[in-house]
Amino acid sequence: MAIGDMLIYLPIAEVSVNAFLLLGLGGMVGVLSGMFGVGGGFLMTPLLFFIGIPPAVAVATEANQIVASSFSGVLAHLRRKTVDLKMGTVLLVGGLIGAALGVVIFNYLKAMGQVDLLVRLSYVVFLGIVGGLMFIESLRALRKTRAAGGASVSERRKHTWVHNLPFKMKFRVSGLYISVIPPLLVGVFVGILSAIMGVGGGFIMVPAMIYLLGMPTKVVVGTSLFQIIFVTAFTTLLHATTNFTVDIVLAVLLLVGGVIGAQIGTRIGTRMKAEQLRILLAALVLVVCGKLALDLLLTPSEIYSLGTAGGH
Amino acid sequence: MLRWLVLFMVLALPLRAEQVVLGLSRDEVAITATFDGSDILIFGAIKREEPIPEDSNLEVIIALAGPSEPITVRRKDRVAGIWVNVDAVEVDEAPSFYAVLSSAPMETALRQVEDLRHDITIPRAIRSVGAPMNVTDAEAFTEALIRIRAGAGLYQVLENAVDLEEDTLFRGQVTLPANLTEGPYRTRIFLTRDGNVVDIYETSIAVNKVGLERWLYELSRNQPLIYGLMSLAIAIAAGWGASAAFRLLQR
Numbered sequence: 001m002a003i004g005d006m007l008i009y010l011p012i013a014e015v016s017v018n019a020f021l022l023l024g025l026g027g028m029v030g031v032l033s034g035m036f037g038v039g040g041g042f043l044m045t046p047l048l049f050f051i052g053i054p055p056a057v058a059v060a061t062e063a064n065q066i067v068a069s070s071f072s073g074v075l076a077h078l079r080r081k082t083v084d085l086k087m088g089t090v091l092l093v094g095g096l097i098g099a100a101l102g103v104v105i106f107n108y109l110k111a112m113g114q115v116d117l118l119v120r121l122s123y124v125v126f127l128g129i130v131g132g133l134m135f136i137e138s139l140r141a142l143r144k145t146r147a148a149g150g151a152s153v154s155e156r157r158k159h160t161w162v163h164n165l166p167f168k169m170k171f172r173v174s175g176l177y178i179s180v181i182p183p184l185l186v187g188v189f190v191g192i193l194s195a196i197m198g199v200g201g202g203f204i205m206v207p208a209m210i211y212l213l214g215m216p217t218k219v220v221v222g223t224s225l226f227q228i229i230f231v232t233a234f235t236t237l238l239h240a241t242t243n244f245t246v247d248i249v250l251a252v253l254l255l256v257g258g259v260i261g262a263q264i265g266t267r268i269g270t271r272m273k274a275e276q277l278r279i280l281l282a283a284l285v286l287v288v289c290g291k292l293a294l295d296l297l298l299t300p301s302e303i304y305s306l307g308t309a310g311g312h
Numbered sequence: 313m314l315r316w317l318v319l320f321m322v323l324a325l326p327l328r329a330e331q332v333v334l335g336l337s338r339d340e341v342a343i344t345a346t347f348d349g350s351d352i353l354i355f356g357a358i359k360r361e362e363p364i365p366e367d368s369n370l371e372v373i374i375a376l377a378g379p380s381e382p383i384t385v386r387r388k389d390r391v392a393g394i395w396v397n398v399d400a401v402e403v404d405e406a407p408s409f410y411a412v413l414s415s416a417p418m419e420t421a422l423r424q425v426e427d428l429r430h431d432i433t434i435p436r437a438i439r440s441v442g443a444p445m446n447v448t449d450a451e452a453f454t455e456a457l458i459r460i461r462a463g464a465g466l467y468q469v470l471e472n473a474v475d476l477e478e479d480t481l482f483r484g485q486v487t488l489p490a491n492l493t494e495g496p497y498r499t500r501i502f503l504t505r506d507g508n509v510v511d512i513y514e515t516s517i518a519v520n521k522v523g524l525e526r527w528l529y530e531l532s533r534n535q536p537l538i539y540g541l542m543s544l545a546i547a548i549a550a551g552w553g554a555s556a557a558f559r560l561l562q563r
Contacts, residue, residue: 006346007346007347007348007490008345008346009343009344009345009346009347009348009490009525011521011524011525011526011528011529011532012528012529012532014491014493015490015491016347016348016349016490016491064543064544064547065547067544067547067548068544068547068548068550068551068552069551071548071551071552072551072552072555113384113386113397113400114396114397116397117394117396117397121394233544236540236543236544237537237540237541237544239540240532240536240537240539240540240543241536241537241540244532244533244536246532246539246540246543248528248539248542248543248546248547249345249528251543251546251547252546252547252550255547255550255551255554256550256554258551259551259554259555259558260554260558262555263555263558263559263562296394296395297393297394297395299390299395300388300395302456302459302460303387303388303389303395304385304386304387304388304452304453304456304457304459304460305385305386305388305397305460306383306384306385306386306457306460306461307383307384307385307386308381308382308383308384
């Protein structure tokens with residue numbers, strides 16, 4: 001057997017895939033996540049669809065992979081004390097509720113034969129919004145730096161509706177005294193996304209923490225990773241026990257490629273300008289989103305599909 | 313050598329007028345981590361005490377069927393601009409794998425009456441009881457099932473793929489794809505004269521995951537919580553190990 005076609009049989013997905021393709025995919029997404037400092041789940045899951053992994057397996061396995069790839073990150077942040085444990089716990093409680101809800105929705109739609117649609121549609125919507133916003137923002141930033149000087153607009157802390165809600169709590173590390181309802185809701189929302197899309201949800205949580213909750217940037221990444229690692233672990237266990245769709249062989253192959261790729265990516269990332277990186281990432285997100293959207297919109301070559309029976 | 317062995321077996325057995333004696337290149341298929349499909353050679357001889365009848369046409373049909381399972385066939389339709397699964401038909405029994413090999417085109421090798429009796433061709437191997445009220449073209453769903461599985465190499469119709477020599481020795485080869493379902497694969501050999509079945513031989517080939525593949529699969533079904541926890545532990549260890557190894561290499 002030639003090295004180039006080293007097929008490996010995935011025991012849970014029940015398909016044969018080239019092992020180097022998986023390592024390569026893991027590596028590629030790893031490079032990107034290292035370059036841009038994102039988790040990469042939102043890129044990996046759709047790529048797994050494209051190479052023929054069943055969506056249910058892709059989502060569950062990706063959740064498993066995110067736990068592992070975030071692990072060293074969380075440890076580093078805990079050591080540097082850039083985790084707001086109290087805020088993290090509130091987000092986590094919400095996240096666990098959300099993940100449970102998400103898996104219930106997932107399994108319900110799976111029984112109805114609509115889970116592929118749910119996953120793909122969620123991806124199109126979120127990748128479209130996030131990619132679009134990022135693209136516009138980074139274009140604006142590029143233009144600003146080109147307009148010389150680049151006088152940074154200082155941001156005022158506004159007193160919004162968030163500060164008028166009950167059940168206020170003191171979050172010392174973040175220096176906040178706010179209601180627990182917004183972080184709880186953010187957690188629930190991210191938990192649902194984690195269960196349905198197989199993502200950590202950092203791309204939603206980080207902006208929400210900065211703009212909605214007003215947390216200081218220095219604790220945002222560590223705190224979100226802290227929440228993500230527990231929520232995705234919980235999601236993995238829920239999928240493993242209700243759907244039997246976690247493929248450990250697939251996860252390990254993606255992971256090994258991913259970790260090595262991330263190290264290379266971090267190095268490339270430090271040599272590039274932040275605005276350039278952002279616009280590249282935005283373009284990439286939009287391309288993946290466009291491909292998924294086309295699959296939903298164009299007449300498929302085969303309008304019939306097979307599923308296991310007995311879901312009603 | 314093999315032929316002599318088969319002939320020897322032919323002479324050693326008691327019999328009907330014409331009878332199938334069979335050999336298999338393997339009677340089990342092991343799905344390992346590097347499994348990428350497998351070939352099975354099915355060979356045998358026709359045993360008879362009288363001279364070969366000259367007045368009728370002898371043919372051999374081989375049917376290999378994987379374990380049957382119920383399947384839901386869904387059809388997409390455009391709803392608000394996007395393609396959504398709309399109609400569904402439950403097929404009660406569909407083999408996960410099915411190959412029919414014959415020594416002549418199927419219409420000469422087998423009469424339709426005999427197909428109805430023994431369920432040999434692919435459409436006959438699929439059992440569909442009824443479609444829901446809103447679906448009027450249930451056959452289209454069964455046809456789609458056959459088309460999709462045929463496209464994946466799971467359903468194969470191989471006419472003229474059985475070599476029949478001197479009306480006595482026959483052999484055929486089935487290529488099993490990589491995405492196989494576990495279980496016993498029912499293997500039937502039909503001997504036909506002018507399309508009428510004169511003898512049937514039935515055996516079974518075991519297809520099983522083995523080693524690590526089997527262990528992981530069984531654990532994920534029987535002890536899903538332990539499997540889930542183990543997956544997390546392994547993934548964390550692998551991720552940590554890989555990054556530690558990379559850091560070590562950097563120094």
